Amino acid sequence: MSQAIKIKSLSKSFGPIHAVRDVSFDVGHGEVLGFLGPNGAGKSTTMKMITGFLEPTSGTVEVDGHDVLEDALSVKRSIGYLPEGAPAYGEMTVRNFLNFIADIRELRGSTRNQRLNEVIETINIENVIDQTIETLSKGYKRRVGLAQAILHDPNILVLDEPTDGLDPNQKHEVRNLIKKMAKEKAIIISTHILEEVDAVCTRAIIISSGELLFDGTPEQLIAKSEQGDIDHAFRNITMSKTIKS
Amino acid sequence: MNGLISIYKRELTSYFVTPVAYVFIVIFLFMTGVFTFYLGAFYESNQADLEPFFRFHPWLYLFLIPAISMRLWSDERKSGSIELLMTLPVSITDAVVAKYLAAWTFTAIALILTFPMWITVNYLGEPDNAVILASYIGSLIMAGGFLAIGSCISALTKSQVISFVISVVICFMFILSGFPMVLDLFESWAPQAVIDAIASFSFLTHFTSIKKGVIDMRDVIYFSALITFWLYVNVVIVENKKAD
Numbered sequence: 119m120s121q122a123i124k125i126k127s128l129s130k131s132f133g134p135i136h137a138v139r140d141v142s143f144d145v146g147h148g149e150v151l152g153f154l155g156p157n158g159a160g161k162s163t164t165m166k167m168i169t170g171f172l173e174p175t176s177g178t179v180e181v182d183g184h185d186v187l188e189d190a191l192s193v194k195r196s197i198g199y200l201p202e203g204a205p206a207y208g209e210m211t212v213r214n215f216l217n218f219i220a221d222i223r224e225l226r227g228s229t230r231n232q233r234l235n236e237v238i239e240t241i242n243i244e245n246v247i248d249q250t251i252e253t254l255s256k257g258y259k260r261r262v263g264l265a266q267a268i269l270h271d272p273n274i275l276v277l278d279e280p281t282d283g284l285d286p287n288q289k290h291e292v293r294n295l296i297k298k299m300a301k302e303k304a305i306i307i308s309t310h311i312l313e314e315v316d317a318v319c320t321r322a323i324i325i326s327s328g329e330l331l332f333d334g335t336p337e338q339l340i341a342k343s344e345q346g347d348i349d350h351a352f353r354n355i356t357m358s359k360t361i362k363s
Numbered sequence: 364m365n366g367l368i369s370i371y372k373r374e375l376t377s378y379f380v381t382p383v384a385y386v387f388i389v390i391f392l393f394m395t396g397v398f399t400f401y402l403g404a405f406y407e408s409n410q411a412d413l414e415p416f417f418r419f420h421p422w423l424y425l426f427l428i429p430a431i432s433m434r435l436w437s438d439e440r441k442s443g444s445i446e447l448l449m450t451l452p453v454s455i456t457d458a459v460v461a462k463y464l465a466a467w468t469f470t471a472i473a474l475i476l477t478f479p480m481w482i483t484v485n486y487l488g489e490p491d492n493a494v495i496l497a498s499y500i501g502s503l504i505m506a507g508g509f510l511a512i513g514s515c516i517s518a519l520t521k522s523q524v525i526s527f528v529i530s531v532v533i534c535f536m537f538i539l540s541g542f543p544m545v546l547d548l549f550e551s552w553a554p555q556a557v558i559d560a561i562a563s564f565s566f567l568t569h570f571t572s573i574k575k576g577v578i579d580m581r582d583v584i585y586f587s588a589l590i591t592f593w594l595y596v597n598v599v600i601v602e603n604k605k606a607d
């Protein structure tokens with residue numbers, strides 16, 4: 119298993135706020151990493167640094183062997199990213215939006231059409247394809263964001279709360295999609311829905327107040343609770359931290 | 364280059380999917396008409412040229428260009444789409460230039476649609492069409508100057524209204540600095556070199572010869588330098604403010 123993402127002593131401060139403190143971990147191809155933590159833990163900030171949107175205050179991020187500061191464009195080419203809230207251009211139709219992403223990702227000719235058709239089918243957005251994005255429901259907006267992220271069939275996927283705001287059926291679909299893509303790709307998903315970890319992740323990381331508190335398999339995480347309950351384990355880990363600090 | 368072209372195409376088409384573009388063009392044409400025929404006394408001048416038409420372009424642009432540029436970056440920041448844009452494989456410079464060029468193209472389209480004015484003057488007399496063409500080009504270059512200021516300012520704030528107001532104020536200063544009234548204020552005490560320097564920053568000073576159909580290299584260099592400067596600052600601001 120080769121390393122797709124290498125993070126070393128990553129820190130980010132916004133003025134006096136230490137959003138991420140000295141976080142290190144690697145993600146390999148074939149891994150689905152569940153990135154857990156309470157609200158404000160620093161999950162989105164970490165993802166923004168991995169995808170090159172934010173510059174770290176200190177520490178390094180390497181994606182497929184490229185340093186995110188030195189070779190930002192290569193990093194951006196190999197990653198598919200769903201930012202928190204799935205931002206898009208609201209006035210565009212889904213079709214035009216995906217065509218724009220295909221343009222900028224340099225998808226051409228038959229590969230382009232094939233990828234567009236494949237993605238529209240797997241993400242199930244055929245029926246809204248000519249609707250403007252601003253008129254879509256939250257669930258569909260999220261799906262368009264996902265479609266955008268996987269369009270160029272990237273090796274590495276960074277998904278910030280991909281199932282947030284979806285109904286149970288949609289959640290189920292998205293999880294299946296992630297599982298389907300998991301074999302060849304390195305995937306990081308942030309979530310605060312813990313059942314998701316058990317359902318799709320091969321590994322879990324917990325951060326709280328910017329600090330890494332746990333890194334292991336979902337089974338090891340569950341073992342942190344006497345009752346064998348993942349919610350309980352999560353509380354154990356994140357609350358003990360709050361009491362200490 | 365691919366990123367630049369993709370964004371340029373997206374931006375330019377986005378002008379025409381909302382009614383805003385059409386409203387803008389109608390207002391632009393209406394205002395050029397009002398200025399030319401009433402304030403410019405186009406008929407009364409009994410001259411077959413478009414000088415009365417071009418004379419008011421700086422004033423027209425003062426309000427209309429910030430109306431185009433106000434959303435360029437502020438909207439991107441407000442909606443959060445800037446995070447998507449900045450994580451696609453495209454450099455900030457390419458994104459800034461692409462958005463700017465799309466806005467400039469849109470302005471050019473609005474300007475081209477004033478062609479009935481040109482038809483009218485050719486119908487009424489025998490104007491020097493080379494002069495008119497040169498004036499059009501000069502006017503478009505000046506619009507580019509206003510746009511660069513507006514684009515840069517729009518990156519400073521998430522509010523389109525604030526972006527509009529600040530852009531108008533800054534553009535106004537760039538017009539005003541060549542105004543005789545303003546220069547008179549300095550006349551009595553400042554050395555001529557200072558007065559010339561202030562005047563040389565003015566869009567009006569550089570537009571005087573342009574509106575007569577003379578494209579002087581110095582004016583072109585002035586506007587190119589101005590555009591480059593403001594777009595450079597634009598890139599720096601986007602770089603620093605993108606995640607705020």
Ligand SMILES: Nc1ncnc2c1ncn2[C@@H]1O[C@H](COP(=O)(O)OP(=O)(O)O)[C@@H](O)[C@H]1O
Pocket residue numbers: 132135136137155156157158159160161162163164606607
């Ligand atoms: N642009 C910013 N400016 C100032 N503080 C920020 C900014 N972005 C995030 N933060 C702060 O950093 C911390 C971590 O936020 P975030 O990474 O969004 O958490 P999570 O995604 O885990 O909920 C929070 O305290 C948040 O308020």
Ligand SMILES: [Mg+2]
Pocket residue numbers: 161162163202
């Ligand atoms: Mg978050």
